[in-house]
Amino acid sequence: MSTDLRVRLKDVELANPVLAAAGCAGTGRELAQFFDLSGIGALITKSVTMEPRAGHPAPRIAETPSGMLSATGLQGPGIEVFLQRDLPWLLSRGARVGVSLAGGGAAEYGELARRLSEASGVSFVEVNLSCPNPSDQGRHFTDDPREAARVVHAVRSHTRSDIPVFAKLAADVPDPVELAEACAQARADGLSLINTVRGMAIDPRTLRPAVAGGMGGVSGPAIRPIAVGCVHRVHAALPELPIIGSGGVRTGGDVLEFLAAGASAVAVGTVTFHDPSACVRIVRELEEALAEHGVDRVRDVVGAAHRPLGAAAGAGPLPRG
Secondary structure: OOOEOOEEEOOEEEOOOEEEOOOOOOOOOOHHHOOOHHHOOEEEOOOEOOOOEOOOOOOOEEEEOOEEEEOOOOOEOOHHHHHHHHHHHHHHOOOOEEEEEOOOOHHHHHHHHHHHHOOOOEEEEEEEOOOEOHHHOOOEHHHOHHHHHHHHHHHHHHOOOOOOEEEEEOOOOOOHHHHHHHHHHOOOOEEEEOOOEEEOOEEOOOOEEOOOOOOEEEEOHHHHHHHHHHHHHHHHHOOOOOEEEEOOOOOHHHHHHHHHHOOOEEEEOHHHHOOOOHHHHHHHHHHHHHHHOOOOEHHHHOOHHHOOHHHOOOOOOOOOO
16 A cells, blocks of 8 residues: 655645755756656745846856855746746646745735736745845845744735745744744744755855855755754744745655654755756655655654654654544
8 A cells, every 4th residue: 555645735735745946946847857747746936026037147056065055146037927927837737836936025025925816726825035125234034033924924915815825934043933933923824944044155266256146045965954953943833834844855765854853845956956856756765765664644754753752753653643
C-alpha cells in the first residue's frame, strides 16, 4: 500500500508536500522541460510586482560555500503580463499555483492581492516581506513586525476568502517568533520559513563584491539548519498555523527533517539550478523515507520532533493519528 502524501495548507489540499520555491522556478516554463508540473504539490511563482522591473545589473549570482548568493532585484514583467500570460499557462499544465507577491508598501501589496483575486486558479498567496520598505529608509518589511503585519493585513483584506495567505518571513531578524506572531495576528493563514539570509561575498580577484549592489541573499544547504530551527521555534509557538518550510533542501530526507520540525509542506529552491528535476526526485525519496519509518500518511510526521522521545521519527513507527 502506497503512502498517502496529501497535505493541507489551510483549506487547500495538495497531492504531496513538495513545492517549487519562489524565485527558483520562474513561472514554470524552465522546469516544465524536465518534469510534469502536476507531479509536485505546487509551484510558487517568482515574486510578482505591480509594474515591470528590470532587476539589478549583472552579476546577480555568485557561488558560496555550500550555497549561493543572489541579488536579482525582483525582475519580472508585472501583474498584467502574469495574469494574461503566465498564470493561464501554468494552469493549462495542471500545476497547483502559489503566487508570490512583492510591493513597495501596504497599499501596493493590497492592490496586487485585489488584482490577483479577480483571476481563477490561484491556490494560495505567498507575501514576500523581504523587500525594502521605502518609508523606512529601505529596511526590509521583516525588520519591523508592525510593518510586516500591516502588509499582511492589507493582503488578507484584499484577497478572496478561499485563497489562503502565507507570510514569507526572514530568519535574520531580532525575533522570528515575534515576527510570526505579528503576522498571525494580522490574519495570515500560514507562514513560509525562511527566505534567503542576507550576506555578502567578495571576489578575491577584484576585491569587489561578487554581486552587483554588494549584499545579496544566501541560499542552499548552508542555511538549512537555520531554517529548520526557525520552523521548529515558530511551530512550537503557533502549532495550529500551517508552515511552508524552505532553505537548503536537496533530498527527501531534508524534507522529512522540515516536516518533523513542524512544516506542513516544503519548498525546493537552489538545488534546481544544477538538478532541474530535483522536485520529482525528492517526492520519490520522501515516500521511500516515510516507508522506512512505517508511516502511512505524511501528515502523521508533521511536528514529530516536538513529541515525546518514544513517539518521534526514528524511534519506531509514528502514531497513525
